[in-house]
Amino acid sequence: MMIFPVQNSFEPFALAPRELPTPVLVLDGAIVRRNINRLASYAAKHRLGVRPHTKTHKSKVIAQMQLNAGAIGLTAAKVGEVEEMSKVGDDLLLAFPTVDPARCSRVAELARTKALRVAVDSATAVNSLAQAAAAAGSIIGVLVDVDVGMGRTGVATASDALALAELVTRSRGVRLDGILCYPGHIWSVADQQSVQLSAVDNKLQATVQLWAAHGLEARIVSGGSTPTAFQSHLVRSYTEIRPGTYVFNDMNTVRGGFCSLEDCAARIVCTVVSDAVPHQVVLDGGTKTFTSDICIPARETGHGHIVEYPDARITRLSEEHGQVDVSACARRPKVGERVTVVPNHICPCLNLQDAVWWMEAGDVQRVRVDARGQLS
């Protein structure tokens, strides 16, 4: 896997006011809007629907911005997130296998007033959803989850997908709407990514054609991820894409070569709290701020990137401490100084916060992470 170097032209987060206690997650509003608009333009050009995965921001305000920019609907991973997002969106996708009666009842209830679809990869899921929908008197749209190489969820073959689709058409309360895939295994770029996306398309085309041969239509073919977002047109079967991270970006997308540091809208401002150990400083952020997620395309780069000290390396995290190796830094941060960190993986970092701060045009606003802490 190719690791992309980090350009050091990035402007540190000058805005974070001294009053905000650290560690604090701040969003650059202008960058968020630019990221949203860039994807919207790309998708419009290629006539692809955008159904952003809201797991990244879990925020109704930001979901509304995505809808305002033309998103056709919203995606979520938990029923509680879908319920929260239903307050701003009318067209919702739960991209998670929903098999237990408790989840299915809540989905069925929500489907009474909203266009709601669920991804499934088992007969158990179809039957549970159908039963719940029948009880609630609603209709739940179903996308059959097809594994395109990640090996996480999704049926293996076009004929497995057909069997599940036929079960859906035979069941009351559920409506067959199409196919879903998640190419989360693709972290390559350029030619290699094109080859991988072709393989995804072949699998999807085979499924669509087999369905068609049996009189079933895949009206929706939903795919996409942040690393593949701007090459989604190579998967000709897609009708819509569901990237999540693109709204903020992080060191995974930077180091993977999918964006630049200037496209990272979310940063965590920390205070240096210790320099007692030689060649090291300690930040007031650890796993309860950054999570333990490594940088997928560059494991050895540590736990995030310090904007003001690009030669420093966050080598080790405890729960509230971040140990930073500063031996390669010509100039070293002092105790009490604030530094700006772009985390490896923004989604679980934001999930640790009840609220984050939105900085735009000199203003600071608190943005609630509405959908965090949902139970299922």
Next chain:
Amino acid sequence: MMIFPVQNSFEPFALAPRELPTPVLVLDGAIVRRNINRLASYAAKHRLGVRPHTKTHKSKVIAQMQLNAGAIGLTAAKVGEVEEMSKVGDDLLLAFPTVDPARCSRVAELARTKALRVAVDSATAVNSLAQAAAAAGSIIGVLVDVDVGMGRTGVATASDALALAELVTRSRGVRLDGILCYPGHIWSVADQQSVQLSAVDNKLQATVQLWAAHGLEARIVSGGSTPTAFQSHLVRSYTEIRPGTYVFNDMNTVRGGFCSLEDCAARIVCTVVSDAVPHQVVLDGGTKTFTSDICIPARETGHGHIVEYPDARITRLSEEHGQVDVSACARRPKVGERVTVVPNHICPCLNLQDAVWWMEAGDVQRVRVDARGQLS
């Protein structure tokens, strides 16, 4: 490092009622009480004070149980946590370098009504605390943080500790109370642990003696960790210990050989949501439930232990998915089935929840994670 095998005599969590949505973090009340009492008895026998680190549970109710069992006070890592814990405890320790004016003012304010101590390892911290205390008209107790081998925070030598202690005695608003260390690098057992704890004691003794030679008293010597908790008497200088994880335990403490699976009070009940990929099932818990923390004494064991399927291995986590390799299981979990997971590291898992469920004597109660989501 020795890896301890997991005994399979553990009783699955039969209590978790079907109504609780998964993934759900449940506590076995009887085990929590037994863990608290076991440490209390050990400490009483050795005349050691117990000042539990509340970062593990972040709960006032559980802190109160620890105090009821004889704990001399409470430890926390963030100012917000100390503030929350001050509602049940009167003797508080902030075991974190507090260097910025905002944190120091809040500490100084709290010190007006509570016995409050802070660990420091820099002159900046001493000066900031002294200034804030002078402004608030309070006195903040200071423990000088000495590095005993972890290399995270703490001054390196006895004479560094003396220099800082002398600065404290020269400063208004702060009071020199003693020494703090955290032997978080010690994950060994038996003889090797004894050797390591002797080295810790030597370093602490040298510091205490140097202070005494300069007329300074280390009235408190605070140390301890969960892996070393029941060998703390080997560090003769300790006056108190601050283990946190012992209250619940997790796969780190089990696999490290520090407790048995029967001592794990916190477990996460998940639903199997997919079995579409051969030799794999998927749980509805990923990094937003289990975190990405590996098992420190046994990295290769995966992301937690499934009680009902001890031969299964949680190989890969996405945010809301846990992929489980079931190829070694004679019997395999079915879609829709619930399973019980003991996580690798309980502290950050609990930190993801607004509330957890306390199961005891057939009763289920909601316990708020009071001190999560604190800003600094």
